[in-house]
Amino acid sequence: MSQPTTLFDKIWDAHVVKAMEGGPDAVFIDRHFIHEVTSPQAFDGLRKRGISVFNTQRTTATADHNVPTVNQHLPIQEALSRHQVETLRKNCAEFGIELYDLGHPFQGIVHIIGPELGLTLPGMTIVCGDSHTSTHGALGNIAFGIGTSEVEQVLATQCILQYKPKRMRININGQLQKGVTSKDIILYIISKISASGATGYFVEYAGDTIRSLSMEARMTICNMSIEMGARGGLIAPDEVTFDYIRGRRFAPQGEAFEKALEHWRTLKTDEGAQFDLELDFPAEDIAPMITYGTNPGMGIKVSDHVPNLNEIPESELASYTKSLAYMGLEPGTGLLNKPVDYVFIGSCTNARIEDLRTVAEFVRGKKKAEGVEVWIVPGSVQVSNQAKAEGLDQVFREAGFELREPGCSACLGMNEDKVPAGKYCISTSNRNFEGRQGPGARTFLASPITAAAAAVTGKVTDVRQLV
Amino acid sequence: MSKETLHKLVSTAAPLRIENIDTDQIIPARFLKATTREGFGDNLFRDWRYNADNTPKAGFVLNDPTYTGARILVAGKNFGMGSSREHAAWALHDYGFKVVISSFFADIFRNNALNNFVLPAQVSDAFLAEVFNAVEADPKTEIIVDLENQEIVLENGRKESFAINPYKKQCLMNGYDDIDYLLSLKEEIKAFQEAQVF
Numbered sequence: 001m002s003q004p005t006t007l008f009d010k011i012w013d014a015h016v017v018k019a020m021e022g023g024p025d026a027v028f029i030d031r032h033f034i035h036e037v038t039s040p041q042a043f044d045g046l047r048k049r050g051i052s053v054f055n056t057q058r059t060t061a062t063a064d065h066n067v068p069t070v071n072q073h074l075p076i077q078e079a080l081s082r083h084q085v086e087t088l089r090k091n092c093a094e095f096g097i098e099l100y101d102l103g104h105p106f107q108g109i110v111h112i113i114g115p116e117l118g119l120t121l122p123g124m125t126i127v128c129g130d131s132h133t134s135t136h137g138a139l140g141n142i143a144f145g146i147g148t149s150e151v152e153q154v155l156a157t158q159c160i161l162q163y164k165p166k167r168m169r170i171n172i173n174g175q176l177q178k179g180v181t182s183k184d185i186i187l188y189i190i191s192k193i194s195a196s197g198a199t200g201y202f203v204e205y206a207g208d209t210i211r212s213l214s215m216e217a218r219m220t221i222c223n224m225s226i227e228m229g230a231r232g233g234l235i236a237p238d239e240v241t242f243d244y245i246r247g248r249r250f251a252p253q254g255e256a257f258e259k260a261l262e263h264w265r266t267l268k269t270d271e272g273a274q275f276d277l278e279l280d281f282p283a284e285d286i287a288p289m290i291t292y293g294t295n296p297g298m299g300i301k302v303s304d305h306v307p308n309l310n311e312i313p314e315s316e317l318a319s320y321t322k323s324l325a326y327m328g329l330e331p332g333t334g335l336l337n338k339p340v341d342y343v344f345i346g347s348c349t350n351a352r353i354e355d356l357r358t359v360a361e362f363v364r365g366k367k368k369a370e371g372v373e374v375w376i377v378p379g380s381v382q383v384s385n386q387a388k389a390e391g392l393d394q395v396f397r398e399a400g401f402e403l404r405e406p407g408c409s410a411c412l413g414m415n416e417d418k419v420p421a422g423k424y425c426i427s428t429s430n431r432n433f434e435g436r437q438g439p440g441a442r443t444f445l446a447s448p449i450t451a452a453a454a455a456v457t458g459k460v461t462d463v464r465q466l467v
Numbered sequence: 468m469s470k471e472t473l474h475k476l477v478s479t480a481a482p483l484r485i486e487n488i489d490t491d492q493i494i495p496a497r498f499l500k501a502t503t504r505e506g507f508g509d510n511l512f513r514d515w516r517y518n519a520d521n522t523p524k525a526g527f528v529l530n531d532p533t534y535t536g537a538r539i540l541v542a543g544k545n546f547g548m549g550s551s552r553e554h555a556a557w558a559l560h561d562y563g564f565k566v567v568i569s570s571f572f573a574d575i576f577r578n579n580a581l582n583n584f585v586l587p588a589q590v591s592d593a594f595l596a597e598v599f600n601a602v603e604a605d606p607k608t609e610i611i612v613d614l615e616n617q618e619i620v621l622e623n624g625r626k627e628s629f630a631i632n633p634y635k636k637q638c639l640m641n642g643y644d645d646i647d648y649l650l651s652l653k654e655e656i657k658a659f660q661e662a663q664v665f
Contacts, residue, residue, distance in 0.1 A: 023634030040502035147553035
């Protein structure tokens, strides 16, 4: 019997083409996703070296970061964005890579379309030039974000040179309170261990609370692993995972699926396997969460107060004060009933069909508050079509919410979807950094239902009082 | 691709006493629309460096002529968190920084910096405080970053060693990049791919 091994180690070790004594491993990459923003310089690199793509079948492209979320059938208005999307088209055509361009039925946010199309599978290694690649780990694989030089490595060799991270396991057990979602779980974890608490680690999420979550809810958790510094996060696959994958467009079908399933069922951490760090949190302690500061670790239970100055270590006071000044908040104050100007429901964290269903169920028959602007940006064309098929678009329209076309949108404000300076936006996205949603924009990160509640009441609201 | 190398740098340093500097601050998303690696230095720390009307913000370190010419950036812990955008490393490099000294770096940024011949030199919190104090007391003070001996030396003689993986150290000193190495494994990679069952 071999040494008990973590799932992370099993997958990693099975993909090492060559280990370098005292150096990084050359790791084989099963699936590579690219988009318009972090790929052009990588293709340029290939051209300069005079080399082709190692295996065009293993890379899939889409346009998401920079695309408008209205009138996608028209040419992109903004010249630089248009040029970037056109460059992606040109590069994909020249190097023979499948592109789900604007107008294609599979287009969408790269981390939403991967799982949705069955391109993301258990046991794989997956990379993309985007830090939220960790999302895919929810299906039981090693997925992490990389830089453009590394995108070039993968295009050129289907491998990447990486140091093996340390292993962490985070266990969540127990019953969640009503109104508490997977977004709250991950915001809670990050608030406990800080925005750098998992740097250097790859995280496995485990425990009966995690097991009880749907596939899409698990993706929200893995998505934000990077927000505590982790290289990635994964959840061992189970029946929920296999049911999700069965029948998806590019997943193995029929006999091939059954054969894959045999392998996938072996993908779990052995009893007694050692982690470099193991943390436990009780589900009962998790409440609807909201961030008040300018990194995702600055989060509180929605009913709590922003920390007082005497609760902050002296070495962090300057950064803390700067952050609160940016947010226009005073130490020690509560966020409940704080008026919001914008509500953004979207991003690779929370723009899947379940998120839209949750929001629709909550707002059905209600209206948005006066003066609040509400954008719902679906994660993909498939999500958008599904929402319309279920009549959710009608619910949103009646509530005064604007259902837009798929893209990354106001999560990072690369396109026109920006929150104006000084305005407060409650957002289902993943980052509340200064200027993230537009220069001077102030972001409160929260779950889709907390965001929907704020849209209806016009202020930060504790959904536990409404559900 | 680049034949740039890094051995030993003697330079003044610019202090940025802020923790958790994310890559959105280093280069905001709206400046990621270029399709080449050049020119990002103009927008390095854009929203901290310039007002909305593009006039320089008084009080920001890169607008302080005392620190002009610094090739070393000194920053608070957890530098480079957040987005994987390599544009952050390109912007620092394009601006002229060769070394960032901090007491903690985010993983993806660290890789991106190393791939662009920008050295992320990680020191203890205590030594970082000494570096800040030295640079703020005398902006003309020169810091020695000695990659070969993996050491940072201040003018007052105080020094601390920093860790770097031997492979990455060789890359920086000899101008190698990871793709050169991976391309040399091409036959092994092909064999690996063919042997894959799943």
